[in-house]
Amino acid sequence: ENIFDRSRMAPKTPIKNEPVDLSKQKGCTPERNPITPVKLVDRPQPDPWTPTANLKMLVSAASPDMRDREKKKELFRPIENSEQSDTPDSLQYDMVDDSTIDEFEKQRPSRKQKSLGLLCQKFLARYPSYPLSTEKTTISLDEVASVLGVERRRIYDIVNVLESLHLVSRVAKNQYCWHGRHNLSQTLKTLQEAGELQYGELMTFFQHKEQDLEYKFGERKKETIPDSQDRSLLDFSEPDCTSASANSRKDKSLRIMSQKFVMLFLVSKTKIVTLDIAAKILIEETQDTVDHSKFKTKVRRLYDIANVLTSLGLIKKVHVTEERGRKPAFKWIGPVEFPGKTGEPRGHSPTSDPLPGTQRGTCAPIQICATGKQRFTRHASFNCAQPCEVTRRKVSSEPNSPHQERQDEYCSKMINLAAVCRQKIEEDTRSASVTSPLSLLPVTGDSDFCVNPLPQPVFPVVQADVPRLSLPNGVSSQALHPSTPAASKTENGKPALLPNQPFLCFPSSSLFMLCGSLQENNLRENMPTTGDTGNRSAEAQAAVPPAACQKRSSHKYASPSTPVDDEEPAAKKQTMEQSDVPLSLVVPKKPFESPKAESTPGSGCTSAVHLENFHLDLTSPVAPQAADEESTKPLDSQEQEKRSQNKDPGEPSLGKNHICKENGNQPFLPQYLYVQPTAGLNSFNFLFSANQAPGAISLAASQLPSLSVPCVMVPSAALASFPLVCSPTITSPLSPVPDGSFSAATSTNFSMSSLASTAPVFIGTTAVVTPKVSPVPSVDPQQPAHPTLHLSPVLARSCGAVKLDSPMCMGHPVTLLKLQQPSSAPLTPKSIRPARHEAFFKTPGSLGDPVAWKKNEGYQTRNASSVQRRLEISSTSPD
């Protein structure tokens, strides 16, 4: 039998499949060259026995050229087919004659040889697990398919799964970028976190009894929350958006399914997941409709995914014997603990990481939101590397927009949060008082941003720009809008700020978003950096003693105004200078642990405060100490420094300007700065809306005092539980300050100050930053320096290539820090697609009004996310 097959196969197989292994058989060259041809040549040529043989011969002869081209594949295939059909018998004969049997045998083997798992191994063998960050390997689907001798369809199966884990990201049509496993641990960590939220409960329950549980599972799932809710959230949050993105069902599939599947493992105590349970869980749709067919299909897909994961060494097939009997299952054999970020050996991770791109980019999706990964995504994007990728993707087609499912998911989560926030906000507004200790502070009249905090609580409070934020529901709009929205917009068209900015605090938040109407650009700049910082920050946090944090926090508290001012001022200045300038963000990373932390919110605040420090720390991996010092340093000095730095901004402004252009065009885009805190949950991400900022900033700028930045803080991933603290913007909203005014308002002085100080830090850009620092006279040059230094090194690494960054960074005084890694994922713009969602997290670019900003940005291209823009910008701008 084999023989026959062989004979037939031989021709075929060689051609298509068997690249390597088979190829060995006879002299065929393996993959690279058109396998088939080679073989044919080898053997067949000599003997043209059958007609088929002749054909083969011809083909082979011709093949060289053909092969070179992709076309050859097609040709060959057909030929093969024809041969088979045509001359089965002859082939057989041939077989005999040739004695090629051996070869055939090898090839023939059949199915197994063609298995997706094997194919995936071959695929993976082509690329280094830990590629140098510097070089990016691009993968051409056509090329790979030809080399491996398979149809492109199969490659998609592999790539989709790899993409879900951020091992690759799509750059353009037919082109993927290989990232390797550098980010794998982070990705897994993110998934684990996400998984806890979504499936934690379920898994826990089920693990014990899968059988019974199984259905429960299903039920619970539904009930619980998980997916269904997400959707719902999504739906309401932005049906439009989603739809816009295209609801294509495609979005969901393999990639998402793959991530979810992995989540199940990560959440599972036993690390063993049976296919049927997984299938049930993954059949999101609420309906239990367990259509058998549907279930069957799901299982099929799971096998596809499992094969790839197996090839990656993340899972292995096992059998679970339960009452019912033996059930196929898979056991997770990959890493279980994800230490901070480093899972991977290479530290540079941040840069390299891609995001993930996730993904899709980039945004991955995941990416996205709160989770570390997401953050990382953003980071990545910010960072050179990823950004590039991202951009590319978008450019190509990828457009995240449409679909990056993961993002969507995350988004959905985010949305949920937002919804919650909204509610809270509403409540808060009414109640006025903040619930949490943190409290959100209310913004005072101005509101706008005010984040601050004044005395107390600095922490948590954040103002969000509502509008932009787009809280999911109308929160922002409603609450905030009233007052200012219009005004703010006026300036650039953007929404200026937010008139009302409510604050939202989420206890656990990991993110802060600041929106400044002014310049989105600035924000953007910042944003990018964040990612890196974030990662580091995490480390830093770890390193940094809590005490430091406390100190910092205390300082802030103590002299909130000052610090705040400093920070803000800086930001403002920048803005003022450029108009956009935005500010810096700091990411806090530190955890709540700090004693001070008040309640959650507090912690958040603290974290925020710390952030600056952190940043420093982060920034300067080298000198964590510095961070401490900074923290210790008098706020004032720091502030001054910052200011000075800020001043520098003029330069930065250039960069900003560039940015601004983009942003400027887009009126609405909110810009946020994203800061990610450390990986740790605690950390927050800050987003500043650029729009608002302006006003606030500007005002403040001159002064240090307050910035008003609207911020939204969201708890990190965990979310689910968190309580939000929100202060409704309320306070301010009304306040009347017209656009600009808000800033004035009370605002917030966010403790940012400290952050502000940090301003020097640069996020995105990396190294560049450093230099600038000095410029300003500022009082304490010293510190500033730190930041820069830190960053740069780090960034540099991470970013490596990134060109973009530098420019950006340099330009602005602002800084972004990325703290850590990826941990939380700030969303990058990408991620956010959906409108509201977008608003929420999105970076300026990403969402904003899609429309609006698109228009504005025209050049950026449709999809390009803010990140991309940045990248572009940065790259463009010299320094």
Place this chain on the structure above:
DNA sequence: CGATCCCGCCACATT
């Protein structure tokens, strides 16, 4: 005979 899962049709998305 159930578990796997290859293969490739075909719909949808992008160009």
Place this chain on the structure above:
DNA sequence: AATGTGGCGGGATCG
């Protein structure tokens, strides 16, 4: 319309 993607499930193979 052509081409890229990738959902999907028939049905072949494996064990």
